[in-house]
Amino acid sequence: MADGRQKKFIKELLSKAKTRREQGLYVVDGPKMCSELSPCDVEKIYVTDDFFASNQADMCRDILSECGYEQVSGSEMKQMSDTVTPQGILVVARQRRIKGLSGLMERVNKKEAPLLLLLDTMQDPGNLGTVLRASEAAGVDGIIMNRECVDIYSPKVVRSTMGAVLRVPFLVVDDLTRAMDRLRDRSFMEEFSVATPEFYAACLDAEGYHTDFDYRKGSCFMIGNEAHGLSPELIEKADHRIKIPMHGNVESLNAAMAATVLVFEADRQRRVVKQ
Amino acid sequence: MADGRQKKFIKELLSKAKTRREQGLYVVDGPKMCSELSPCDVEKIYVTDDFFASNQADMCRDILSECGYEQVSGSEMKQMSDTVTPQGILVVARQRRIKGLSGLMERVNKKEAPLLLLLDTMQDPGNLGTVLRASEAAGVDGIIMNRECVDIYSPKVVRSTMGAVLRVPFLVVDDLTRAMDRLRDRSFMEEFSVATPEFYAACLDAEGYHTDFDYRKGSCFMIGNEAHGLSPELIEKADHRIKIPMHGNVESLNAAMAATVLVFEADRQRRVVKQ
Numbered sequence: 001m002a003d004g005r006q007k008k009f010i011k012e013l014l015s016k017a018k019t020r021r022e023q024g025l026y027v028v029d030g031p032k033m034c035s036e037l038s039p040c041d042v043e044k045i046y047v048t049d050d051f052f053a054s055n056q057a058d059m060c061r062d063i064l065s066e067c068g069y070e071q072v073s074g075s076e077m078k079q080m081s082d083t084v085t086p087q088g089i090l091v092v093a094r095q096r097r098i099k100g101l102s103g104l105m106e107r108v109n110k111k112e113a114p115l116l117l118l119l120d121t122m123q124d125p126g127n128l129g130t131v132l133r134a135s136e137a138a139g140v141d142g143i144i145m146n147r148e149c150v151d152i153y154s155p156k157v158v159r160s161t162m163g164a165v166l167r168v169p170f171l172v173v174d175d176l177t178r179a180m181d182r183l184r185d186r187s188f189m190e191e192f193s194v195a196t197p198e199f200y201a202a203c204l205d206a207e208g209y210h211t212d213f214d215y216r217k218g219s220c221f222m223i224g225n226e227a228h229g230l231s232p233e234l235i236e237k238a239d240h241r242i243k244i245p246m247h248g249n250v251e252s253l254n255a256a257m258a259a260t261v262l263v264f265e266a267d268r269q270r271r272v273v274k275q
Numbered sequence: 276m277a278d279g280r281q282k283k284f285i286k287e288l289l290s291k292a293k294t295r296r297e298q299g300l301y302v303v304d305g306p307k308m309c310s311e312l313s314p315c316d317v318e319k320i321y322v323t324d325d326f327f328a329s330n331q332a333d334m335c336r337d338i339l340s341e342c343g344y345e346q347v348s349g350s351e352m353k354q355m356s357d358t359v360t361p362q363g364i365l366v367v368a369r370q371r372r373i374k375g376l377s378g379l380m381e382r383v384n385k386k387e388a389p390l391l392l393l394l395d396t397m398q399d400p401g402n403l404g405t406v407l408r409a410s411e412a413a414g415v416d417g418i419i420m421n422r423e424c425v426d427i428y429s430p431k432v433v434r435s436t437m438g439a440v441l442r443v444p445f446l447v448v449d450d451l452t453r454a455m456d457r458l459r460d461r462s463f464m465e466e467f468s469v470a471t472p473e474f475y476a477a478c479l480d481a482e483g484y485h486t487d488f489d490y491r492k493g494s495c496f497m498i499g500n501e502a503h504g505l506s507p508e509l510i511e512k513a514d515h516r517i518k519i520p521m522h523g524n525v526e527s528l529n530a531a532m533a534a535t536v537l538v539f540e541a542d543r544q545r546r547v548v549k550q
Binding site for chain 1: 401405408409411412413414437438439442443484486519520521522523524525528529532535536539540542543546547
């Protein structure tokens with residue numbers, strides 16, 4: 001049984017970015033994503049009486065036996081969850097926080113040619129979720145975003161990433177221009193044996209199409225806000241301004257689609273084009 | 276003033292695919308997309324008293340003067356619209372219906388190398404909207420979908436296409452396999468001087484990556500349902516089974532993202548790769 005205070009706390013974690021940030025916690029819903037959590041991610045697990053009767057319980061057996069759980073009724077789960085049909089398991093999870101750009105650079109896989117993404121004030125949860133999912137699929141090494149982006153631990157983002165939020169390294173920074181300076185600082189980057197990237201700002205006033213550039217070296221795509229694009233200061237600081245060529249009367253692609261096209265073009269070049 | 280019957284009818288057009296289909300009508304909301312309608316699209320226009328005071332009325336001036344309009348109060352508009360903050364103009368519009376595959380082939384721009392999309396039971400409105408928008412941007416000549424796809428004239432789809440629903444030719448068919456047979460029938464296609472396309476089924480059990488194939492000739496990408504993919508019969512009928520290579524633990528991309536990556540790869544080849 002979950003008491004009123006617990007239910008209220010979970011509601012707050014679901015609805016308030018501030019509470020999530022202060023507590024360093026968030027909510028994970030459903031067996032698929034819960035099964036991807038490590039024991040060190042888990043603060044508390046709630047499971048309905050019915051959950052064990054379902055065939056979905058199997059995939060969560062390890063995490064349940066390692067971390068323990070609290071059993072609640074179906075109606076209690078409904079009160080806690082923000083979905084119409086809760087899936088019987090809900091975890092209060094600990095946010096994985098990477099420590100600064102150093103922490104992010106430590107996790108870069110492709111050290112000689114890092115593939116990075118910089119997000120400026122991306123505010124739609126579905127877009128951010130899509131970007132995370134596309135980034136994982138295209139082999140992005142890390143995502144850097146400013147605090148004005150939608151909270152990556154909001155339930156909508158978490159759900160739409162299909163688990164990518166647990167797998168793609170990301171970092172929230174106060175100042176993206178300072179982050180760019182650090183990523184261009186060779187002595188800083190050499191500490192982690194990571195090559196400095198070229199910065200490609202996606203914008204309408206571009207110098208060329210995205211397919212005109214070579215992304216096989218270290219590359220960082222910069223994607224802006226849904227309505228206003230990248231801030232002028234960030235565009236100014238980029239090495240190149242690129243756009244995706246478009247037919248018809250389309251003014252611009254949705255930010256998530258644009259990011260998807262760019263990271264898959266980088267991955268295509270890295271797989272297909274011989275150096 | 277709009278009477279009760281009109282309001283009820285608009286509500287039905289917004290909520291019921293059956294009513295939209297039977298009446299051949301749908302609802303367009305907001306000045307941006309309303310300004311893109313032709314007079315022949317318009318059944319009836321509703322405008323709020325305040326609308327003319329806004330600077331957005333300008334872009335709709337032509338259509339308003341050509342088609343006339345009915346003035347309604349702000350609260351009447353709220354009752355009619357399905358959005359929380361209606362934008363002051365709402366049009367009951369006529370569905371543009373292309374007559375069969377003949378009608379679709381007549382509209383193909385790239386006759387020697389048509390770029391087509393075939394959608395099998397795509398059910399999420401946001402996905403279909405994204406696919407239309409990406410298709411327009413990547414120069415897709417036509418989209419063929421089955422009746423099991425979400426209604427393209429549902430307000431969510433219409434809104435998320437950002438007008439592409441008016442610009443990308445599409446056709447709803449009863450049987451996608453029969454449509455494929457027709458598109459492979461050289462004598463039928465020669466009537467319209469359109470080359471027969473190769474069919475590329477996007478599926479997990481693929482023979483190669485999407486970047487392994489040449490889409491500069493006539494090409495038709497086949498995209499399946501969000502949960503179940505393409506039907507086995509359609510995969511069986513395809514010329515090639517392709518997948519997008521993926522890093523990490525991503526099982527598959529969202530259907531709209533996959534379609535986006537594919538159509539932009541075709542467009543890239545057509546722009547960049549010399550024959």
